[in-house]
Amino acid sequence: MRFRSLALFPLVYAALFAVVAWAIGGAEALGPFIDGQLLFVRVLAIGGCLAAVSAFSSGDHLRRAWLWLVVATAAVLVRDVLRLPPWTLSGLFGEHGTAVVVGLGVLSNLALLGGVWLLARAWKVAAISLPGGQGGVTIVTVVIALAALVVGGPGAIHQLRELMAGNWSALVFFLSAVVDILSLCLLAPLLLTTIALRGGLLAWPWALVTASMASWLFYDAAAAFGPLLDLGAFPLTELFRGLAETFLFAAGTAQRLAVGEVREPSS
Amino acid sequence: MEGPPSSTYERLSERLAPYLGRFNAQVWVKVVAERELGLPADSLSGGDVQAVIEGLRPALNTFMGREAAKELLDRIGREVT
DSSP states (O other): OOOHHHHHHHHHHHHHHHHHHHHHHHHHHHHHHHHHHHHHHHHHHHHHHHHHHHHSOOTTTTHHHHHHHHHHHHHHHHHHHHSSSTTTHHHHHHHHHHHHHHHHHHHHHHHHHHHHHHHTTHHHHHOOOOTTHHHHHHHHHHHOOOOOOHHHHHHHHHHHHHHTTTOOOOOHHHHHHHHOOOOOHHHHHHHHHHTTTTEEEEEEEEHHHHHHHHHHHHHHHHHGGGGOOOOOOOOOOHHHHHHHHHHHHHHHHHHHHHHHHHHHHOO | OOOOOOOOHHHHHHHHHHHOOHHHHHHHHHHHHIIIIIIOGGGGGGGGGGHHHHHHHHHHHHHHHHHHHHHHHHHHHHHHH
């Protein structure tokens, strides 16, 4: 029951977000609401990742993975705070402030990649087989990689063109886009590990972290193709970002609960 | 009326099932029995339990952490041997 509630929480959050965003309407009025809820979901996600870290001991493989996810979310939270008024770091310190903000974004992306990479190779460390055999793994990986390229590729190519035209400030955005695509490609082993553990308590954190990464895929898709949908000021990307962070919170909490259940079975 | 006593394989799988799912628990015990002991899972006996537990340890260490895996495997060892 606790795990099902955790899985429902991000969906309820997204529904509430959509209702409030529709009710507020105009882009200008949406700003403070979006900023506030963004900080809220970032803090939630950090809390969930810390809960997962606390389930493990020093040296455990998944402890390292969750620690990287804490770093990723904390870095992006600091970046978000620095971008808010009255700080607006880039406004106060010009190019240096902008570099700090961009650097924190890149650090967050790299840490996310590191954390997801460690999660994605858990099945190898555990020496278990993934469902579908090598053929199945290859097919799922190719399909997800294609989806990641479709949604993240145009942005990466745009930044690469800027870079080749001599705009060196595009380098970090290009790197960020590439890291984003690589992280999304790791959805395949996460999904297959979830399937490999299906039916047991340990599947819950994997299912929820997979949902978080899938939400980032939809976030990129909304950023790339959202303008074609004619949604007016509705913040579709922010809805998926909220989903990604709340699913990460749910995944970390589920990880803590699942390991706790192993140590102290309730029945 | 009680049914026939369950086999070592079934008892091991049952205790892992809440965490891994019933199907996976059976598969993991089968794979470890064949890999570590060269035996089909159905012919496992009480004397084989410790070897199966040691075979399961690396995977469980990864997915639930070493401390939780140790507690679970100690509990299974006591209950199934």
